[in-house]
Amino acid sequence: MPAGSNKKRERQYEHIKDSALDRGESRKRAEEIAARTVNKERAQHGESKTASRSSIDDMPASRRGGQRSHSGAQGPTFDQLYNEARQRNIHGRSKMNKQQLASALGH
Structure with a gap:
C-alpha cells in the first residue's frame, strides 16, 4: 500500500488488487496495478506531495474504464x-x- 494513504485508499487498493487477481494477474502484477491506480487517484485529488504532469492532467481511471489499456x-x-x-x-x-x-x- 502506498505510504501516507488513508483508509479509503487502502480499501481501494485492496479492491483493485483483488479484481486483478480474479482476472488472472500474478500477485506482483496485481499489486503494481493497484498501487499505480491508487497513487494516480491520490495525485489527482491533491493527496500526494509530488505528482507527475501526466498523473494530474490525465483522465481519472474511474472515467477512462480501460480506454487506453x-x-x-x-x-x-x-x-x-x-x-x-x-x-x-x-x-x-x-x-x-x-x-x-x-x-x-x-x-
Missing part, C-alpha cells in the same frame, strides 16, 4: 510515452513525436 483507442498518450522515455533515459526524446517515441520504446 493495451493498444486500444490510440494507445498511450504522448505524455505517458515521454515520461517512459525519460525514465529509460532515451536521448533525443524532446525532439520526437508520439510515433517516434513509441518506436524508440518498442511499443
